[in-house]
Amino acid sequence: MRASLLNRVLICVLSCIGASAWANEAEELLARMNQAFSEVSYDGVFSYYSGDELASLRVVHKIVDGVQRERLVHLNGAPREILREGDEVACLVMPGDDLIGLQDSIPTGPFARAFVRQFDRLSGTYEVGVYGSGRVAGRAAVRLGVTPKDKHRYGYRLWVDQETALLLRSELVDEHDNKLEIFQFNYLVTGEGVPDSALDAGSLEGFEVSHLRLAGEPHAVSAANTSLEEWTTGWLPPGFMMATSDVRRKPGHDVTNLVYSDGLAAFSIFIEPMPSRGAASMVSQHGATVAMTHQIGVGEEYHLVTLVGEIPPDTASEIIKSIRRKSS
Numbered sequence: 001m002r003a004s005l006l007n008r009v010l011i012c013v014l015s016c017i018g019a020s021a022w023a024n025e026a027e028e029l030l031a032r033m034n035q036a037f038s039e040v041s042y043d044g045v046f047s048y049y050s051g052d053e054l055a056s057l058r059v060v061h062k063i064v065d066g067v068q069r070e071r072l073v074h075l076n077g078a079p080r081e082i083l084r085e086g087d088e089v090a091c092l093v094m095p096g097d098d099l100i101g102l103q104d105s106i107p108t109g110p111f112a113r114a115f116v117r118q119f120d121r122l123s124g125t126y127e128v129g130v131y132g133s134g135r136v137a138g139r140a141a142v143r144l145g146v147t148p149k150d151k152h153r154y155g156y157r158l159w160v161d162q163e164t165a166l167l168l169r170s171e172l173v174d175e176h177d178n179k180l181e182i183f184q185f186n187y188l189v190t191g192e193g194v195p196d197s198a199l200d201a202g203s204l205e206g207f208e209v210s211h212l213r214l215a216g217e218p219h220a221v222s223a224a225n226t227s228l229e230e231w232t233t234g235w236l237p238p239g240f241m242m243a244t245s246d247v248r249r250k251p252g253h254d255v256t257n258l259v260y261s262d263g264l265a266a267f268s269i270f271i272e273p274m275p276s277r278g279a280a281s282m283v284s285q286h287g288a289t290v291a292m293t294h295q296i297g298v299g300e301e302y303h304l305v306t307l308v309g310e311i312p313p314d315t316a317s318e319i320i321k322s323i324r325r326k327s328s
Contacts, residue, residue: 026128026144030119032165033158037061038068040164043198044137044188045075050181050287060198071199081201092207121263125149125239134159136168137185146264151175152237152315153265154288164190172288174312180288231256231271234322237315239263260309267309267316269323274302285313294320 041062048055060071070084081092122128131143141159148155159169169184239262248255256271274295283292288310296303307320 026130027119027123029130029142029144029160029165030122030128030146030158033160033167034119036161036165037167039063040166040190041192041194042164042166042188042190043194044185046183046185048181048183049179050289051285053287056186060194062194062196062199064196064199069199071201073202079207081207083199083201089211090201091210092201093210094206095208097208119263121239122146125153125237125262126155126264131157133162134169136161137188139163139168139188141168148175150237151312153262153311154180156264161188166190172310174288230325231258232324232326233258233260233269233319234324235318236260237262237311237319240265265310267307267311267319269320270306270308271296271303271323274304283313283317290316292316292320294323296323296325 043058043060045056045058048057055077056075058071058073058075062069067086068084069086070082072082072084074080078097079094080097083090083092126149127145127147129145129147131145134141134143136159140162142162144156144158144160146156146158155173155175157171157173158167160166161168166185166188167183168188170182171179172181173179240260241262242258243261243266244257244259246257248257250272253273256269258269258271260267260269281293281295284290289308290311290313291306291308292313294305294307296305305320305323307316309316311319
């Protein structure tokens, strides 16, 4: 009996040590992955599945003379290219393309910034671990899992390149293990195999070119500080905190924009005066992205609140219904 008890204790201790080692390895690999998209030279074709849509894109990234440069090319659907040099971004689209009207909604710029998350903040709300090896785009990969500790966020499965630490594949999954979004490289060249010429745009014939600046000042107005301080969330899931905020000008009124993140998941809240004809309540989900609206009445003033983000619908509903003016 005593030997059996000692064996069980020893197995438990060794398991804890092993789990800790795997967690440390996973966290170190996530940290390397976080840097790789910005520091490694790569040219690849990847697929991105979200909801019922499958997109195929080419991405090129290099640091040239100390400046990050990127090229993102849509390979199906409307012809589009997005070119980045430092914080300057040029969008090449065909006349009438919806992307022209959606430039302000590009939250983090092209490819590299979109996949860089604050993985150092995950320990309180996610468990990370190594789950073996795999192979993606002909390259050896380490498989990682990022599992939420509660129902208020989604989980990730990640395949990280053994050589460069680039993310080769990711799956965003809900609590029932359903795949909501999938990103995967199908072809990838890294390092010296990426020439500077790969960053050059294709033919400009027929394209419209529109420019924006990632590091520029937000679309703020003189009353921005007052508007931002006016609103608060009555409830947030553990780990979420405000990442950015600004006030944007629309014809006739301002829109307050509050962005929250837990280091991996993120959602945005938009608050604006209620349209004169009112607005219907709306809930929709596309892949992992949920969008919903809620009406707030304060005295004789009514506001429309819109939430958009990669969080479960029930969590989004709790958050949006908790939005209020600080003075109310």
